[in-house]
Amino acid sequence: MTKMTMIEAINFTLQKEMERDNRVICLGEDIGKNGGVFRATDGLQALFGEKRVVDTPIAESAIVGTAVGMAARGLRPVAEIQFLGFIYEAMDQMAAQASRIRFRSAGTLTAPMVVRSPFGGGVRTPELHSDSLEGLFLHSPGMKVVMPSSPYDAKGLLAASIRDNDPVLFLEPMKLYRAFKEEVPEEDYLLEIGKANVLKEGEDLTVITYGPTVPLVKTVVEQFEKQEGLSIEIIDLRTIAPLDEDTIIASVQKTGRAVIVHEAVKTGGPGAEISALINEKALFHLSAPIIRVTGFDTPYPVPSVEDDWLPNAARISQGIHEVLSH
Numbered sequence: 001m002t003k004m005t006m007i008e009a010i011n012f013t014l015q016k017e018m019e020r021d022n023r024v025i026c027l028g029e030d031i032g033k034n035g036g037v038f039r040a041t042d043g044l045q046a047l048f049g050e051k052r053v054v055d056t057p058i059a060e061s062a063i064v065g066t067a068v069g070m071a072a073r074g075l076r077p078v079a080e081i082q083f084l085g086f087i088y089e090a091m092d093q094m095a096a097q098a099s100r101i102r103f104r105s106a107g108t109l110t111a112p113m114v115v116r117s118p119f120g121g122g123v124r125t126p127e128l129h130s131d132s133l134e135g136l137f138l139h140s141p142g143m144k145v146v147m148p149s150s151p152y153d154a155k156g157l158l159a160a161s162i163r164d165n166d167p168v169l170f171l172e173p174m175k176l177y178r179a180f181k182e183e184v185p186e187e188d189y190l191l192e193i194g195k196a197n198v199l200k201e202g203e204d205l206t207v208i209t210y211g212p213t214v215p216l217v218k219t220v221v222e223q224f225e226k227q228e229g230l231s232i233e234i235i236d237l238r239t240i241a242p243l244d245e246d247t248i249i250a251s252v253q254k255t256g257r258a259v260i261v262h263e264a265v266k267t268g269g270p271g272a273e274i275s276a277l278i279n280e281k282a283l284f285h286l287s288a289p290i291i292r293v294t295g296f297d298t299p300y301p302v303p304s305v306e307d308d309w310l311p312n313a314a315r316i317s318q319g320i321h322e323v324l325s326h
Helices: 006-020 044-048 060-072 084-098 134-139 151-163 211-228 245-255 270-285 303-309 313-324
Strands: 002-004 024-028 053-055 076-080 114-119 144-146 168-173 182-184 197-200 205-209 232-236 239-241 258-265 291-295
Touching: 002 006, 006 024, 006 044, 006 151, 006 168, 024 060, 044 053, 060 076, 060 084, 076 151, 084 114, 084 134, 114 151, 134 144, 134 168, 134 239, 134 258, 134 270, 144 151, 151 168, 151 182, 168 211, 197 211, 205 211, 205 245, 205 313, 211 232, 211 258, 211 313, 232 245, 245 258, 245 270, 258 270, 258 313, 270 291, 291 313
Parallel strands: 024 053, 024 076, 076 114, 114 168, 144 168, 205 232, 205 258, 258 291
Antiparallel strands: 002 182, 144 239, 197 232
């Protein structure tokens, strides 16, 4: 066991997966000599050479398009998009090519590839650098969407994503990159894609979240329980595509109340899908309406006001109070 930050766990996993399988190739802007904007690929080009850690032009469509071709021909590329807000340039390659290639070829071709990208607020970046756009890819059948919330999860989920036989969008919360360290096994392990993690069991309320908001939710719930004497369950989804329906429904059937927390905008966001799922499969177990605590339906704001735009402790607490008041 070694204490690692999330960025260290990602770097470690990339190195181990490249050592394990020579089909794994990294490509992206500034990922080679510079080691990436956040140093996620630091040192990898020196270890594996320029043919396996490839510095690309500033062209997201070319990066992902090249990765699709590599994957279809037997490699396992890991493409980095420098910030998730730049993903629009590669939407065609992801949604119309990578996501559909198995269907289009009647199973004769697959795209075993990963697109890594940092996302999320709390780090004072300009517009298009913090956007939480994961909801866009819920409409792309065939694309898996994975979001770790800790170093341990980052290692197990990234290894599983690289070994998966279908395309995976692997989103890394920027504000958690170096936020804390935790013990991470150096030996090989995988975390199942599509399986949520019940971080804390409870009886009175379920809080469903993922990625960058997980540590904040844990803090708010701990304080809330001390003050109110309640028992609150926390689910870290880990992935939103596929969604772990069984864990969500079992929890809400037990507690009868649900609060959904994420940074993505509210309208058409992952919380809307989760809320619809609960209404379809657990409506008569609910004792109160479902509350969503999310980003607002606006472009990501300037740094000076992002604290009020993001789901913060006050807004999460208000949502919990509202659900419990029924």
